[in-house]
Amino acid sequence: MTRTLPEQHLSHPTANGGGYGEEQEPHEGLLSPLGSAIPPDEPEEDFGTDTETLRSDYDEEYMETYSLSSSILDYQYENGRRYASFRSGHYLMPNDEEEQERLDLTHHIYLMLMGGELFNAPIKNPQKVLDLGTGTGNWAIDFADNYRDAVVVGNDLSPIQPSWVPPNVEFFVDDFESEWLEKMNAYDFIHSRNLAGCVVDWHRLIRQAYDHLKPGGYLELQESAVWAWSDDGTLKMDSPLMEYLMALNDAAHMIGRELNIYVDLKPWLIAHGFEDVHEQTYILPFSPWPQDPRLREIGRVQAVMVEKAVEAYGLRLCTQVLGWGQDRTRIMQSLVREQLKDRSLHSYTKIKVAYGRKPLR
Numbered sequence: 001m002t003r004t005l006p007e008q009h010l011s012h013p014t015a016n017g018g019g020y021g022e023e024q025e026p027h028e029g030l031l032s033p034l035g036s037a038i039p040p041d042e043p044e045e046d047f048g049t050d051t052e053t054l055r056s057d058y059d060e061e062y063m064e065t066y067s068l069s070s071s072i073l074d075y076q077y078e079n080g081r082r083y084a085s086f087r088s089g090h091y092l093m094p095n096d097e098e099e100q101e102r103l104d105l106t107h108h109i110y111l112m113l114m115g116g117e118l119f120n121a122p123i124k125n126p127q128k129v130l131d132l133g134t135g136t137g138n139w140a141i142d143f144a145d146n147y148r149d150a151v152v153v154g155n156d157l158s159p160i161q162p163s164w165v166p167p168n169v170e171f172f173v174d175d176f177e178s179e180w181l182e183k184m185n186a187y188d189f190i191h192s193r194n195l196a197g198c199v200v201d202w203h204r205l206i207r208q209a210y211d212h213l214k215p216g217g218y219l220e221l222q223e224s225a226v227w228a229w230s231d232d233g234t235l236k237m238d239s240p241l242m243e244y245l246m247a248l249n250d251a252a253h254m255i256g257r258e259l260n261i262y263v264d265l266k267p268w269l270i271a272h273g274f275e276d277v278h279e280q281t282y283i284l285p286f287s288p289w290p291q292d293p294r295l296r297e298i299g300r301v302q303a304v305m306v307e308k309a310v311e312a313y314g315l316r317l318c319t320q321v322l323g324w325g326q327d328r329t330r331i332m333q334s335l336v337r338e339q340l341k342d343r344s345l346h347s348y349t350k351i352k353v354a355y356g357r358k359p360l361r
C-alpha cells in the first residue's frame with residue numbers, strides 16, 4: 001500500500017502493520033467511488049475560441065440548480081469540524097472558519113515565497129481565467145483586482161467565498177472531477193493550488209484543463225509537498241512528525257488521492273503536450289529557524305498555519321481511512337505540534353510551481 005516518495009527512500013511501517021494499528025473499521029464514504037448526486041453531463045460542444053464575451057461559460061441552468069442549493073449548504077459535522085456536503089466524502093479537509101483562516105494564511109505564505117507574485121507563467125492580457133478548487137477565493141480575488149479586464153472564475157465544492165468581491169470574479173459550486181461544462185478553448189489561464197489529496201485522476205484533470213485552454217493559454221499547478229526534511233539531521237525519521245506524515249501519505253494512497261504529487265507536476269505537463277514547461281521549487285521552513293530574515297518571517301507565518309494543518313490534513317484520514325480512534329489521532333497530532341514548536345528542529349517542506357503552454361496548433 002505504501003507509495004515510496006520519489007525524493008526519499010523510506011523504510012517505515014505501512015498501514016497494514018507496524019505503527020498504525022486497527023482501532024476502527026475504515027469508513028465507507030471516503031473509499032467509495034464517485035457519487036452520483038449529479039448525473040454525468042454530456043461533454044460541451046467545441047465552440048472554438050470566444051473572445052467576444054467576458055462572461056464565464058458555465059451553463060446557466062446548471063448554476064441555477066446547483067449554486068447554493070440547500071444540500072450544498074447543509075454541511076456535515078465530524079469530530080468537531082465542519083465538512084462540505086456536496087460530493088460528500090470526496091474531500092478530506094474541513095471547510096469551517098478555522099480552515100478558512102488556514103487557507104488565508106496559506107495564500108499569504110505563497111505570496112511571500114513567490115515575491116508577491118500570484119503565478120509564474122508569462123501570461124499577457126488574460127481575458128478568461130479559471131481557478132480550480134478556489135477555497136476562500138483569495139487567489140482569484142487578487143487576480144481579478146490585478147487584471148480588471150479579465151473575468152476570473154473560481155470553482156469549489158464549498159461555497160466559502162466572500163460575497164463582496166471585485167465585479168470581474170465569479171464563484172461557483174462545482175466538482176472539477178466531473179465533466180467540465182465550460183466551452184472548450186475558452187481560458188487564457190487555468191490555475192490550481194494545493195489540490196494534493198483532492199484528485200483521484202490528475203491525468204483527466206490536466207486533460208480537461210488542456211482542452212478548455214485557448215491555444216497559447218497556460219496551465220499553472222502550485223503544490224506543496226505533504227512531507228518534511230531537514231538538512232542537519234534534526235528531523236528524525238522515527239519522530240512524531242515523520243510518523244504522522246508517513247501515515248497520511250499511506251492513507252491518501254489507500255483512497256487513491258495521493259498527497260505527494262508535487263514531484264509529478266512538470267512531468268505531467270510535459271506528458272500532456274504542454275510546451276515551454278517550467279518549474280520552480282521553493283523551500284518553506286516550518287518555523288522561524290532560518291537565519292535569513294525573509295525565510296525567518298515566512299517560517300513565522302508557516303508555524304501558525306501548520307499548527308492548524310496538522311488536524312485539517314489528518315483528522316479524516318486517520319479516523320476514517322486508517323481506523324484510528326479519536327483519542328489516538330488527537331494524541332498523535334499533539335505530539336506533532338509539540339515537535340514543531342521545538343526551535344532546535346530545522347525542518348522545512350517544498351513548494352513546486354510548474355506551468356506550461358498549450359501549443360498554438
Ligand SMILES: C[S@@+](CC[C@H](N)C(=O)[O-])C[C@H]1O[C@@H](n2cnc3c(N)ncnc32)[C@H](O)[C@@H]1O
Pocket residue numbers: 084090091093103106107132133134135136137138139155156157158174175176177192193194195198199
Ligand atoms: C487545500 S484547499 C486549497 C484552496 C485554494 N486553492 C488555495 O490555494 O487557497 C483545496 C480546495 O479544493 C476544493 N476541492 C476539493 N476537491 C474539489 C473538487 N472535486 N471540485 C472542486 N473543488 C474541490 C476544496 O473544497 C478546497 O476548498
